[in-house]
Amino acid sequence: MATPLEELGHDALAQKGWLGAYKWLIARRIAQVAIIGLFLLGPLGGVWILKGNLSSSLLLDTVPMVEPITFLQMLAAGAAGITTTTIIGVLIVAVFYALVGGRAYCAWVCPVNMVTDAAAWLRRKLGIKSTSKIPDWARWWMLGAVIVLAMATGSLAYELVNPVSMTHRGLIYGMGAGWAVIVAVFAYDLLIAKHGWCGHLCPMGALYSAIGSYSVVRMRSDNRAACDDCMECFEVCPEPRILPAALKQGQKQGLPPAVLSGLCTNCGRCADICSKDVFAFGLVLPRERMAGPSREGAGRAEDETLKQAP
Amino acid sequence: MAAKTVNRRRFLTTMARTACGVSLFALGLGFYARGSKALPPEYIRPPGALEEEKFLSACTRCGICVRDCPYDILKLAELGRDNAATGTPYFHARSGACEMCEDIPCIPNCPTGALDHSLTDINKARMGLAVVIDQENCIAFQGLRCEVCYNVCPLRGKALSLDYQPNKRSGRHALFIPVVHSDACTGCGLCERACILEREAIKVLPIRLAKGELGHHYRFGWKEKAKHGGALVTPDKEHHFNLPKGVEYDYSTGRIYVKNKPAAPNAPQAAKPKGGAASILNRGIQEAK
Structure with missing residues (x-):
């Protein structure tokens, strides 16, 4: 809620x-x-x-x-x-x-x-x-x-x-x-x-x-199961469009538990605002990135949330 | 199907709006960039700066040269305050001239070639060219002794020398006229800063303003001849005056002689006529009048 x-x-x-x-x-x-x-x-x-x-x-x-x-x-x-x-x-x-x-x-x-x-x-x-x-x-x-x-x-x-x-x-x-x-x-x-x-x-x-499309230091969401849909991270994130792929939406599609978009500024506001500690800085090595569905899939996840947003 | 059309329409509208916005931005900035390409003539770039056109594509506006100048004369142009391209380094000779450090510390840390790293001899810098631009107010032209610009010039005697000319006003004194030589002047501006007038009579100008340029087809005969070691086209022909038979013109004395009979200084026949040799050469012209 x-x-x-x-x-x-x-x-x-x-x-x-x-x-x-x-x-x-x-x-x-x-x-x-x-x-x-x-x-x-x-x-x-x-x-x-x-x-x-x-x-x-x-x-x-x-x-x-x-x-x-x-x-x-x-x-x-x-x-x-x-x-x-x-x-x-x-x-x-x-x-x-x-x-x-x-x-x-x-x-x-x-x-x-x-x-x-x-x-x-x-x-x-x-x-x-x-x-x-x-x-x-x-x-x-x-x-x-x-x-x-x-x-x-x-x-x-x-x-x-x-x-x-x-x-x-x-x-x-x-x-x-x-x-x-x-x-x-x-x-x-x-x-x-x-x-x-x-x-x-x-x-x-x-x-x-x-430049940072494939960067290693990422905001990870390993604890995304704890997300209670409070949406506060969407409010403070400067690029809210990129969050769903790291949260439940991405979990459903089997995407790695991390914000993988190059648009992420690694500002950490999502980690700060989350009372459930869903987010934490961590590493995403190319191996994990490759293991998940294709980049195309990640893109689709973003788009679907956009459609649901209004 | 209908939904798809609306989506496409919205997509196209968004595209068109973005294109419009970005184009407007680019157009405005493009004109602004063209406008700020000309460096005002009173602004001087640091030593070794590329020509202005290239400088504006090579300078990153980082200001490392500003930091490395031990005399703090360099400044980065500020938006709306200075007329140079925003963020680029310059100095004003009148308020702070280049002191011509031997090691040129402003150049080596420049992260690009905007300041030419191959310049290691400051005497070879060409930041501009000093010009004694106001000969009405420069007091040397009034016959007064000043020579301040001459004395502060780091290349005194080479870049700036004094030319002695007769003082026609007094009829018995000399004018000590400062003369700049473009083959040695670095454009450091120390002369401009030191000029004792309220507003300086000697100014460092960009070379494009200070210097003329000879037509590329132009050749000076005497220089070509010296280079070649002799006449290039036809052999030099001695000039002959149209004199009466048996009379000759002597170049060294400017006198006319009867052939084979060098005139004695007081000889009435060959005496220098009133008005000099020219009056004989012009003979007939006056009669015709």
């Missing part, structure tokens, strides 16, 4: 206590702030652990890291200036996220996550239900547009407005009018579309979900 919105999270809080009901959320906020902090530690404190910003950076003055969407745009814009360092940097980032979950970037690193989470929270508090219906595959078109634009203009055109790099760069080097872009994303998520930016449009999220 679905929990009413105003009682969202009450059960988890009663069952697991404050820390238990918010541990992943707290850990993520610490990670997000710490990453910005590490970038600022150099210029402010003279301790150079991370230099640069998320677009590309230097760890301990030796390890290069390059943002995949920046690299993709460089390729599309004519591949000028791609060096061995650039390729090593993008490989380090891509391999890391291919293992821990591509969109773990979205939930644990991206500074815009704090903005859109705040919008989602306020949306729940204010009881705003109306949402514009934007297909969640629009992000793939956005990614296509980003690449086409780089080809057409011969420059990293999307980086002129990319809210993610702009927010992060702004926090570290100076924002200018970049705050207006942040406010726009917040207002869009709050008033126009639920999870509108991160869950539907952001091309970086699309690229990271592709």
Whole structure:
């Protein structure tokens, strides 16, 4: 039986206590702030652990890291200036996220996550239900547009407005009018579309979900038999469409007990909010993934729930 | 069957709406990107920066060069505040010029080739070109001694030299005119920063604005001749003035001589005519008038 919105999270809080009901959320906020902090530690404190910003950076003055969407745009814009360092940097980032979950970037690193989470929270508090219906595959078109634009203009055109790099760069080097872009994303998520930016449009999220399609670190649902259909995880999940395949719906179809979609951001909100402890982080090795029904089956499970939803 | 049609219709509508939205976004951003391709002339890229067009596709806007500049002159352009492409590094010579560090620390950590890693000699950097652009206000042109730009130039004498010219106003002094040489000027902007005027008379400009370009077909005869070691087309022919028989023009003295009879300086016959040799050469023109 679905929990009413105003009682969202009450059960988890009663069952697991404050820390238990918010541990992943707290850990993520610490990670997000710490990453910005590490970038600022150099210029402010003279301790150079991370230099640069998320677009590309230097760890301990030796390890290069390059943002995949920046690299993709460089390729599309004519591949000028791609060096061995650039390729090593993008490989380090891509391999890391291919293992821990591509969109773990979205939930644990991206500074815009704090903005859109705040919008989602306020949306729940204010009881705003109306949402514009934007297909969640629009992000793939956005990614296509980003690449086409780089080809057409011969420059990293999307980086002129990319809210993610702009927010992060702004926090570290100076924002200018970049705050207006942040406010726009917040207002869009709050008033126009639920999870509108991160869950539907952001091309970086699309690229990271592709990178992490077969990642190993996953939200497992081994305890899914305990699920009592309270639906609270659907309310807090930034990509609720991907949950049914891991829950009873997937169990019926013989799917592995884990969220296998690349869209999962590994944010852990489902684990926090669940009073029955259905979810827990774990590993999904390729062997287990292969043992389950084909990917097509997984897709069908998602679609069927969508039909049942209204 | 009916349900299927509705589904298809809804599917097509969603597709069309998404296509519309994404295209609008792309169109707007495309025009914006085209607009922000031109770097304002007062903005200077760090040393070793690729030409602007390529720079905008190679720079990741990470700001590592900003961090590595020991003099903190570099800045990343901010949205709406600076006119350069958002996030790209630049400096303003008037407020903080490139100090031309020998080891060029801003380059080696650049994760891409946006800053050319093969540039190891800062004297070979070409960030722009200094131009003594306001000769009305530069006080050297008024005959006053200044030479500040000359004295701060890291390549003093090579990139910036002083040209002595007569001071026509006083009739007895010299002007010490600063002259920039494009074969040595790195565009560091130290001269621009040091200029003592309220607003600088010497400015570093992008090379595309500062320099002209000769027609590609152009050849200077004397240079070609020197390169070749002699005339390339027909043998040089000595120029002959149309002089009366037995009279010759001497190039070295600019005088006219009667052949085989070098004129004594005071000889009335061959004396330098009033108005110089030219008056003889122009003989007839005045009469015709």
